Amino acid sequence: MIRTISDLQKRDLNHVWHPCSQMKDYEDFPPIVIKSGKGIYLYDENGKQYIDAVSSWWVNLFGHCNERISTALANQAFQLEHAIFANFTHEPAILLAEKLVEITPDGLSKVFFADNGSSAIEVALKMSFQYHMQKNKQSKKRFLALTDAYHGETLGALSVGGVGLYNQVFQPLLLDTVRVQGPDCFRCPFNEKPNNCNTPCITAVEEKLKLHHEEIAAIIIEPLIQAAAGMKMYPPSYLKKLKALCLQYDVHLIADEIAVGFGRTGTMFACEQAGITPDFMCLSKGLTGGYLPLSVVLTTDDVYEAFYDDYQTMKAFLHSHSYTGNPLACRVALEVLQIFEDEHYIKQIEEKSTYMKELASKIFQHHPYVGEYRQTGMVGAIELVKNKETKEPFPSEERIGYHIYQIALEKGLLLRPLGNTLYFMPPYVISKKEIRIMIGLTHESIQQYFENVQNSKVVLEVE
Secondary structure: OOOOHHHHHHHHHHHOOOOOOOHHHHHOOOOOOEEEEEEOEEEEOOOOEEEEOOHHHHOOOOOEOOHHHHHHHHHHHOOOOOOOOOOOOOHHHHHHHHHHHHHOOOOOOEEEEEOOHHHHHHHHHHHHHHHHHHOOOOOOOEEEEEOOOOOOOOHHHHHHOOOHHHHHHHHHHOOOOEEEOOOOOOOOOOOOEOOEOOOOOHHHHHHHHHHHHHHEEEEEEOOOEEOOOOOEEOOHHHHHHHHHHHHHHOOEEEEEOOOOOOOOOOOOOHHHHHOOOOOEEEEOHHHHOOOOOOEEEEEOHHHHHOOOOOHHHOOOOOOOOOOOOOHHHHHHHHHHHHHHHHOOHHHHHHHHHHHHHHHHHHHHOOOOOEEEEEEEOOEEEEEEEEEOOOOEEOOHHHOHHHHHHHHHHHOOEEOOOEOOEEEEOOOOOOOHHHHHHHHHHHHHHHHHHHHHHHHHHHHHHHO
């Protein structure tokens, strides 16, 4: 049977409904058929390579087809692929739980397994709510979340999300969340300087807590970076003050480190930079280095003990997933954590992120349509604006980021945008030479787009 690229694309579009996509776009821009991957590169069926600058939706840490991780997965597959996790256990899950407790902030001592990021959020929300019910705090039935937050796309996760693109249509189905203005350092209403910020924006949270703390079970937050919002970044002091408010008003703090954990912000976990321990920490994405679905929720002895009682009291946390604690995923996650240690990746991240920031800042700071280049750890973001002085954004319907993304793909760079924001979140195995190429191709793509726009305007004026 002859298998052509166009045939594969046609068969894909006959049956596959792709995520986060308007499928009509695929009529003019069909899906790229990927055949293999190695290191920071993906290879399509024609052999063309693409730098995976977004770590394939932020999951890949140590490169595609990493030999150590692949070997660990293969070995585990010949020993135990899965077993029910109720009343059974296995060594990979035990070792992983022990290791996670060891490396996460002090006080997180219990690990609950789930199978994806949204599920981890659901677990944390339900645990917090049930905890308060079992502590006779019956009024605590709501959650507080930031504007522009993103926590996943199941209904509970959407309820605490604040990106209208994802949750607006589902509003009639969602929980009644208390929404508070989050930090926006690029367009700071207080005119604070990034390197000398006293985070006055935290007062918005305090005001909401004063009014609603008796009905709020938990605050949920993406530490240091609001990712889907356009890589909005804010200082650790905001987290520190937020934790203090949670303690003051008897409200749990849920740290959604699904996107920012495992070195993305420059430390193993973002909460470390604020020196805080949340009541719940949700982890996924990089946990398995991009190999298999797995998520965990870490919590405290205090939370755990509120559920620990005789069966007849019905205080158990009755939540499960068929693939809870999957041995393959747990074994892969163990190898990922071992690679961090053996190859000193936090130190490597520090060195590479410094290089990336210096180079990108130099290249983009004077571009007329780049409002800001910002970076936290190995996450860099280019915010495109229509007017650099006023920071006026481009209208969303112009899809500036999407068009630049298409140009970059032609050049062999996967640079998926978030609205008017382009971002780098490459695998940690990227070299300094590859960082230069990644940034250079991004600059070329931005230049080409705006040159095309300007040329189009000239043609229209002539006509």
